[in-house]
Every structure is written in C-alpha cells, then in structure tokens.
C-alpha cells in the first residue's frame with residue numbers, strides 16, 4: 758500500500774522546469790518530511806501526490822497502480838489556510854460531513870466542540886477551522902495524509918493538539934504522512950526521515 762512518485766517533472770505553462778526526476782516513496786505508517794527553500798515546488802509536489810495536479814513527466818501510484826479518479830481519494834491533503842479549503846456559505850456540520858461522517862471519538866481527539874457545528878466558518882478561529890479540515894481529511898479510507906504547512910498559522914497549543922491527534926490516528930491505522938513545514942524542530946520531532954527538496 759505504498760505511495761510512490763517516479764521520475765516526476767513539472768513546470769507551469771511555458772515556465773522553467775520546477776523539478777524533474779523526482780522520486781519518492783512513502784510506506785504505510787511512515788512519516789516523511791519534505792524540506793527546502795521557498796518556491797522550489799514543495800506545494801506543487803504535494804498537489805501532484807494528491808492528484809490536484811497532473812505531472813508532466815513521471816507517474817504517481819498507490820499500491821502499484823494509478824490512483825482512481827473516482828471515489829474517496831486515499832491521499833488527502835490539508836493546507837495552511839483552512840478558510841481557502843472550505844465553503845464560506847456552508848455551516849460547519851455540512852463542511853464536516855462533506856465526504857463522510859467522522860465519529861465522536863475523532864472529533865473529541867481533535868478538540869472539536871459540538872456547538873461549533875452549528876456555526877458559520879467566519880464565526881470560528883483559524884485553529885478551530887483547521888481542526889475541521891483535519892477531521893474531514895481523516896476518513897477511514899485515508900491511507901496517506903499530506904500536511905502542507907498544516908499548523909504553521911496556529912498557536913503552539915493548537916499545533917500540539919492537532920499533531921497529537923493526527924499522530925494517534927496514523928499509528929492506529931498505519932497511515933502514512935508527508936509533512937511540509939519550515940519549522941525544523943517540529944519536522945525533527947515528527948518525521949522518521951526527511952527529504953531535502955532544494956532542487
């Protein structure tokens with residue numbers, strides 16, 4: 758059940774190649790960090806791994822086969838800014854239940870309070886909103902989570918709570934995680950190995 762990128766290359770339109778020949782594989786339960794200077798394409802690579810973007814060269818496979826375009830996606834991505842990932846016209850319960858129905862245990866682990874469910878997104882703080890985005894990404898069929906600066910904007914306590922919850926779930930389910938962050942200590946604490954993406 759490995760997630761594997763082979764010889765990936767990408768550039769935007771007629772621009773220069775952002776990267777070529779990138780190889781990466783992540784095993785179930787493994788936590789892999791990706792580090793590198795700003796602008797080298799870490800976010801773009803994450804988008805390719807989670808099928809939001811198609812590579813111009815190379816392939817991404819899950820369990821040795823291309824990831825099916827239909828159905829629940831086994832690779833889920835959580836971004837830095839939760840407000841960009843949710844529909845501002847939906848109340849939180851609708852946002853939360855968009856893909857599946859998270860159980861009470863997961864909500865409690867992520868510190869999501871019942872009363873938040875009836876609120877609009879603008880009535881929540883960034884940290885509260887991000888807990889919903891994380892819950893939404895942690896469906897039972899999520900095999901890999903891509904955390905692209907997932908807790909960068911949050912205070913230390915919220916950051917610790919979210920990572921504690923995600924790590925617990927990952928251990929229990931053997932879920933793999935890719936962590937992109939500029940925070941070196943967080944990266945070292947979480948990751949089994951770190952890949953330098955300096956290009």
Ligand SMILES: Nc1ncnc2c1ncn2[C@@H]1O[C@H](COP(=O)(O)OP(=O)(O)OP(=O)(O)O)[C@@H](O)[C@H]1O
Pocket residue numbers: 769775794795796797798799800801802
């Ligand atoms: N949709 C797009 N169209 C054109 N260029 C883009 C697009 N998205 C990103 N880029 C450019 O591609 C390069 C890589 O961006 P990307 O966000 O992948 O890098 P990054 O390593 O994640 O950077 P950061 O650490 O600052 O988030 C940047 O120069 C960026 O301006």
